[in-house]
Amino acid sequence: MRENKSVNSNDITGRQGIGLPSHANDVDPEETREWLESLDAVVANGGAERASHIVGNLLTHARERDLDVPSVENTDYVNTIAAKDEPEYPGDLEIEKSIRRAVRWNAAMQVHRAQRPEIGVGGHLSSYASISTVYEVGFNHFFRGREHRGGGDQVFFQGHASPGIYSRAFLMGRLSEQDLDGFRQEKSNPRGIPSYPHPRAMPEFWQFPTVSMGIGPVNAIEQASINRYLHSRGLKDTSEQHVWAFLGDGEMDEVESRGALHIAANEQLDNLTFVVNCNLQRLDGPVRGNGKIIQELEAQFRGAGWNVVKVVWGEGWDKLFAADTDGALVDLMNTTPDGDFQTFRAESGGFIRDNFFGRDPRTKALVEDMSDADIWWGLKRGGHDPKKIYAAFKHATTVKNGKPTVILVHTIKGYVLGKKFAGRNATHQMKKFTIDDLKQLRDTLHIPFTDQQLEADLYDQPYYMPAEDSPEMQYMRERRAELGGVVPDNRHKKATFTVPGEKTWAVAKRGSGKQEVATTMALVRLLKDLMRDKETGKYWVPIIPDEARTFGLDAMFPTAKIYNPKGQNYLSVDRDLLLAYKESAQGQIKHMGINEISSTAAFTAAGTSYSTHEVPLVPFYIFYSMFGFQRTGDFFYAAGDQMAKGFVIGATAGKTTLAGEGLQHMDGHSPLLAYTNPAAIIYDPAYGYEIGHIVRDGLQRMYGDNEERLQEVFYYLTVYNEPIHQPVEPENVDVEGIIKGMYKVDEVQEGDGPVAQLMASGVAVPWTREARDLLYKDWGVRSAVWSVTSWSEMRNDALAADKHNFLHPEEEPKTPWMVEKLKDAEGPFVATTDFDYLVPDMIRPWIPNDYAVLGAEGWGFSDTRAAGRRYLHIDRESLVVRALKSLADQGKIDRSVVKQAIDKYDLLNVNAGSSGMAGGDA
Ligand SMILES: Cc1ncc(C[n+]2csc(CCOP(=O)(O)OP(=O)(O)O)c2C)c(N)n1
Numbered sequence: 001m002r003e004n005k006s007v008n009s010n011d012i013t014g015r016q017g018i019g020l021p022s023h024a025n026d027v028d029p030e031e032t033r034e035w036l037e038s039l040d041a042v043v044a045n046g047g048a049e050r051a052s053h054i055v056g057n058l059l060t061h062a063r064e065r066d067l068d069v070p071s072v073e074n075t076d077y078v079n080t081i082a083a084k085d086e087p088e089y090p091g092d093l094e095i096e097k098s099i100r101r102a103v104r105w106n107a108a109m110q111v112h113r114a115q116r117p118e119i120g121v122g123g124h125l126s127s128y129a130s131i132s133t134v135y136e137v138g139f140n141h142f143f144r145g146r147e148h149r150g151g152g153d154q155v156f157f158q159g160h161a162s163p164g165i166y167s168r169a170f171l172m173g174r175l176s177e178q179d180l181d182g183f184r185q186e187k188s189n190p191r192g193i194p195s196y197p198h199p200r201a202m203p204e205f206w207q208f209p210t211v212s213m214g215i216g217p218v219n220a221i222e223q224a225s226i227n228r229y230l231h232s233r234g235l236k237d238t239s240e241q242h243v244w245a246f247l248g249d250g251e252m253d254e255v256e257s258r259g260a261l262h263i264a265a266n267e268q269l270d271n272l273t274f275v276v277n278c279n280l281q282r283l284d285g286p287v288r289g290n291g292k293i294i295q296e297l298e299a300q301f302r303g304a305g306w307n308v309v310k311v312v313w314g315e316g317w318d319k320l321f322a323a324d325t326d327g328a329l330v331d332l333m334n335t336t337p338d339g340d341f342q343t344f345r346a347e348s349g350g351f352i353r354d355n356f357f358g359r360d361p362r363t364k365a366l367v368e369d370m371s372d373a374d375i376w377w378g379l380k381r382g383g384h385d386p387k388k389i390y391a392a393f394k395h396a397t398t399v400k401n402g403k404p405t406v407i408l409v410h411t412i413k414g415y416v417l418g419k420k421f422a423g424r425n426a427t428h429q430m431k432k433f434t435i436d437d438l439k440q441l442r443d444t445l446h447i448p449f450t451d452q453q454l455e456a457d458l459y460d461q462p463y464y465m466p467a468e469d470s471p472e473m474q475y476m477r478e479r480r481a482e483l484g485g486v487v488p489d490n491r492h493k494k495a496t497f498t499v500p501g502e503k504t505w506a507v508a509k510r511g512s513g514k515q516e517v518a519t520t521m522a523l524v525r526l527l528k529d530l531m532r533d534k535e536t537g538k539y540w541v542p543i544i545p546d547e548a549r550t551f552g553l554d555a556m557f558p559t560a561k562i563y564n565p566k567g568q569n570y571l572s573v574d575r576d577l578l579l580a581y582k583e584s585a586q587g588q589i590k591h592m593g594i595n596e597i598s599s600t601a602a603f604t605a606a607g608t609s610y611s612t613h614e615v616p617l618v619p620f621y622i623f624y625s626m627f628g629f630q631r632t633g634d635f636f637y638a639a640g641d642q643m644a645k646g647f648v649i650g651a652t653a654g655k656t657t658l659a660g661e662g663l664q665h666m667d668g669h670s671p672l673l674a675y676t677n678p679a680a681i682i683y684d685p686a687y688g689y690e691i692g693h694i695v696r697d698g699l700q701r702m703y704g705d706n707e708e709r710l711q712e713v714f715y716y717l718t719v720y721n722e723p724i725h726q727p728v729e730p731e732n733v734d735v736e737g738i739i740k741g742m743y744k745v746d747e748v749q750e751g752d753g754p755v756a757q758l759m760a761s762g763v764a765v766p767w768t769r770e771a772r773d774l775l776y777k778d779w780g781v782r783s784a785v786w787s788v789t790s791w792s793e794m795r796n797d798a799l800a801a802d803k804h805n806f807l808h809p810e811e812e813p814k815t816p817w818m819v820e821k822l823k824d825a826e827g828p829f830v831a832t833t834d835f836d837y838l839v840p841d842m843i844r845p846w847i848p849n850d851y852a853v854l855g856a857e858g859w860g861f862s863d864t865r866a867a868g869r870r871y872l873h874i875d876r877e878s879l880v881v882r883a884l885k886s887l888a889d890q891g892k893i894d895r896s897v898v899k900q901a902i903d904k905y906d907l908l909n910v911n912a913g914s915s916g917m918a919g920g921d922a
């Protein structure tokens with residue numbers, strides 16, 4: 001076994017000289033020469049093959065001893081842990097086998113029954129069938145429940161293997177037959193349960209959403225990272241908590257699945273184990289028909305700095321390996337492609353004898369004494385052998401060498417389900433049994449039902465519950481009690497976070513005096529004060545994918561410090577500067593490098609810590625708004641499913657504010673993308689004081705004491721880097737308006753000219769206020785300006801009212817908040833933003849008059865802010881002209897005035913615009 005050594009292969013210390021042995025100083029050339037001469041002797045006597053074998057083994061052995069040697073990324077296609085090194089199995093194999101059989105049966109029946117004619121919602125049979133034994137070893141011996149003194153493990157279950165998890169929960173008395181029958185009928189069945197692990201849909205049960213392939217791996221890494229972060233910062237002892245991620249070999253094709261492996265290695269996350277179910281198949285067919293997925297993954301994980309444990313073969317093979325003195329069997333295994341292995345298990349013992357062992361007379365001889373049935377039943381794959389799985393799990397949880405571990409388990413897709421299923425290309429989506437299939441499955445699993453019971457109704461097949469006092473039931477319960485309770489388990493006391501008092505929010509109300517300050521900076525100032533709060537300051541987790549300097553967050557480096565589990569072991573180039581780049585194991589800032597996906601995963605792990613750890617971390621994830629929902633939308637969707645709370649900040653928002661950056665940087669639509677996430681509460685504030693109220697209310701909504709308002713939501717705030725004059729908070733400011741979506745920043749002027757209502761959000765508010773002045777000065781038109789803080793909050797409120805009125809025609813109709821708010825406002829209405837038309841268009845149905853929208857639609861481009869705004873016709877003068885046009889349409893002014901205005905402002909000349917000339921760096 002390996003020695004405990006904390007140096008990670010991704011750690012630079014101790015790695016000098018790797019790959020360049022000839023450059024290293026040789027302290028004992030004599031000894032070195034002797035070694036080399038021995039090798040020459042082996043080549044001379046045993047031949048090149050024998051010498052290669054020895055050197056290969058030496059290198060492998062050296063790696064196991066954590067020596068710094070050039071890496072050997074692949075080992076033979078055999079179990080990493082040799083039979084002689086396996087620990088004693090601590091469980092009762094016979095009882096565990098019967099438990100497995102019951103779980104397998106009920107899992108299959110749950111899916112089969114969901115196929116009953118009036119329902120027909122399906123499910124997956126084959127995936128759980130392949131991973132069942134692996135999970136059962138975990139349930140009986142490893143996965144720690146919440147009540148475990150160490151705090152419990154966190155298990156990411158393979159999404160579409162859910163029937164097996166439900167089935168076990170059924171045997172544990174957590175779900176009833178009615179619950180199992182409600183599979184995939186979440187709305188129509190009062191006991192409905194979701195298809196896959198969805199905490200939002202089944203909050204007392206599921207912890208981690210996984211079924212969107214590729215999300216589980218990244219989220220599990222960040223979960224393990226946040227566990228360490230909590231520990232390092234003294235917020236919670238997580239030293240005994242282990243994170244498990246169960247993944248499919250097909251799932252490993254997702255770029256995301258492999259893309260964050262280096263993080264786990266660099267952070268030395270030996271509290272993390274990936275288990276990849278290598279059944280060699282995905283949905284359509286083989287994962288690597290011509291190759292070997294286990295070998296491919298082994299090389300990649302090892303190269304990324306992980307421990308790799310392969311569980312390829314079951315116990316039955318051990319005696320063949322022992323007899324394989326010349327390595328012919330291993331050779332055959334190394335050279336047989338996955339496509340063949342898949343076919344073998346879909347055929348028969350005789351077929352395997354002829355087409356596998358028969359390829360070499362030496363291997364053919366190895367199985368001479370075995371019957372075809374022995375070959376079929378006795379030579380299992382490692383993932384169906386509890387002892388081999390146990391050895392791997394034990395290793396992964398005890399190795400503690402500063403490396404995360406991946407266990408690659410070789411299994412058969414559709415195992416035990418019968419010849420129609422096992423290893424067939426179509427098996428992933430097969431969900432129907434015939435009566436004969438059912439009888440066969442019953443026999444294989446030794447389930448005590450008679451033919452008559454099964455024949456009564458093809459779909460009304462019985463679930464199997466062993467007697468309450470049977471050894472199986474007692475064993476299951478005892479094992480779980482010993483391990484700290486059931487898994488998965490999302491029942492918890494919700495952690496409380498006391499929203500800071502008045503003083504903390506004062507900074508937001510002050511305005512910027514003579515300075516011009518962007519809303520990003522206003523928000524960062526507020527965050528700094530929030531982080532200073534004695535009670536809750538420590539819970540804030542700023543998450544930054546390498547743009548801290550852009551957003552002014554570098555000011556936090558020396559005080560809050562950047563979290564790095566290794567601290568800072570180098571002489572920092574800017575150590576003498578006031579704003580030095582400071583890394584520390586106790587750092588509060590999660591600086592993620594340029595990696596928005598892992599940042600979103602860190603947001604999720606931190607934002608759900610209130611539940612996973614009962615520590616209310618509040619993530620504050622700030623990013624380039626174009627690289628948020630657009631790049632990582634599905635991760636945010638999973639965050640919503642997992643009920644993450646916190647703040648997501650789309651900085652450098654807007655189509656034109658980030659002057660000069662161009663097509664892929666200019667965000668004209670992130671609020672639209674965010675709006676597709678039902679957990680996202682979206683605001684586009686214009687001023688610092690609005691931000692103060694929004695964040696404060698957000699915390700109330702997430703953690704406040706008003707039970708009715710409590711929600712598992714996260715906030716998406718768009719902020720800008722355009723410096724503007726930040727006004728002091730007006731006295732008696734309309735806080736309710738700020739929160740619900742809009743409030744008036746300027747009243748309609750006194751007088752008797754025609755009236756319009758100008759609406760704007762975010763960075764467009766200042767130039768809209770200038771438009772109000774122009775309208776009045778140049779054209780005698782009076783207008784009010786509304787700062788719309790949230791188009792979507794108003795839309796959601798109005799939609800809810802509409803829906804209520806639609807379904808309750810005889811009740812007093814509800815009036816949407818915005819309709820009430822605008823009831824005395826004299827139209828027409830004109831809106832402008834730095835976003836696509838569709839953003840202000842969200843509220844069109846409830847505007848009580850003509851409503852014109854100026855939109856920053858289409859591709860982004862690089863230019864000055866003023867030119868961009870004029871080009872898009874969202875700027876001050878365009879707004880003036882658009883208001884005049886609406887008034888002309890209503891017959892309130894003459895149409896010629898509109899033309900005059902176009903000429904006066906030279907509206908078609910891109911170079912004549914001046915909105916947003918205040919400047920400021922992008
Ligand atoms: C991002 C994403 N793409 C596609 C799917 C659809 N899908 C569900 S399971 C599956 C095949 C999974 O194969 P594998 O990961 O090997 O798991 P197995 O069932 O073989 O254990 C696919 C393509 C998905 N769930 N998520």
Ligand SMILES: [Mg+2]
Binds near residue numbers: 249277279280
């Ligand atoms: Mg697979």
